[in-house]
Amino acid sequence: KAGVTQTPRYLIKTRGQQVTLSCSPISGHRSVSWYQQTPGQGLQFLFEYFSETQRNKGNFPGRFSGRQFSNSRSEMNVSTLELGDSALYLCASSSDWGETQYFGPGTRLLVL
Amino acid sequence: QKEVEQDPGPLSVPEGAIVSLNCTYSNSAFQYFMWYRQYSRKGPELLMYTYSSGNKEDGRFTAQVDKSSKYISLFIRDSQPSDSATYLCAMTLAGTYKYIFGTGTRLKVLA
Numbered sequence: 001k002a003g004v005t006q007t008p009r010y011l012i013k014t015r016g017q018q019v020t021l022s023c024s025p026i027s028g029h030r031s032v033s034w035y036q037q038t039p040g041q042g043l044q045f046l047f048e049y050f051s052e053t054q055r056n057k058g059n060f061p062g063r064f065s066g067r068q069f070s071n072s073r074s075e076m077n078v079s080t081l082e083l084g085d086s087a088l089y090l091c092a093s094s095s096d097w098g099e100t101q102y103f104g105p106g107t108r109l110l111v112l
Numbered sequence: 113q114k115e116v117e118q119d120p121g122p123l124s125v126p127e128g129a130i131v132s133l134n135c136t137y138s139n140s141a142f143q144y145f146m147w148y149r150q151y152s153r154k155g156p157e158l159l160m161y162t163y164s165s166g167n168k169e170d171g172r173f174t175a176q177v178d179k180s181s182k183y184i185s186l187f188i189r190d191s192q193p194s195d196s197a198t199y200l201c202a203m204t205l206a207g208t209y210k211y212i213f214g215t216g217t218r219l220k221v222l223a
Binding site: 033035050 | 212
């Protein structure tokens with residue numbers, strides 16, 4: 001079974017731009033969670049989707065948004081990028097909340 | 113105060129040593145506890161998953177949960193250089209649909 005895939009793997013953007021990251025979960029998984037990982041803060045929860053519905057959202061500004069499609073693939077969008085948005089963005093999928101989460105390799109975003 | 117506290121390390125041990133990694137938490141309602149291992153430039157991978165107090169063993173790994181003290185541990189026996197990675201604890205409670213992670217402990221096992 002193929003694992004969680006994330007595209008692109010690396011991105012360089014400038015302040016003020018926007019970015020869209022994509023996550024394809026493991027086949028059959030309907031829950032997708034997004035996290036931001038930085039050296040100082042560790043893994044911070046962004047949001048969780050299940051069957052196209054956002055069930056929870058972390059403490060991030062409205063510039064961070066996401067969505068999930070009917071095939072469970074998910075995207076997250078960050079608008080008006082700031083230097084502090086530079087991080088590794090991780091996606092994790094599971095069959096449902098409470099079941100084992102499997103992480104993708106992440107997208108490393110650098111904002112200049 | 114963070115909900116989950118974890119010593120960032122780095123923790124350096126000789127090959128073959130027993131490693132003890134720990135997390136403390138403040139929310140007594142947490143029900144599910146996990147340990148992940150993350151190699152450099154990779155996503156975290158699940159090592160252990162427990163939902164009750166006590167010990168759970170899997171090969172060289174033992175996860176321990178003490179809900180009365182709000183303290184969880186991961187023990188690695190016969191540590192190997194390949195165990196060198198960052199270890200993250202995570203926990204959650206039913207109905208929240210989110211996991212709270214510690215900041216991770218960086219472990220180095222020296223050959």
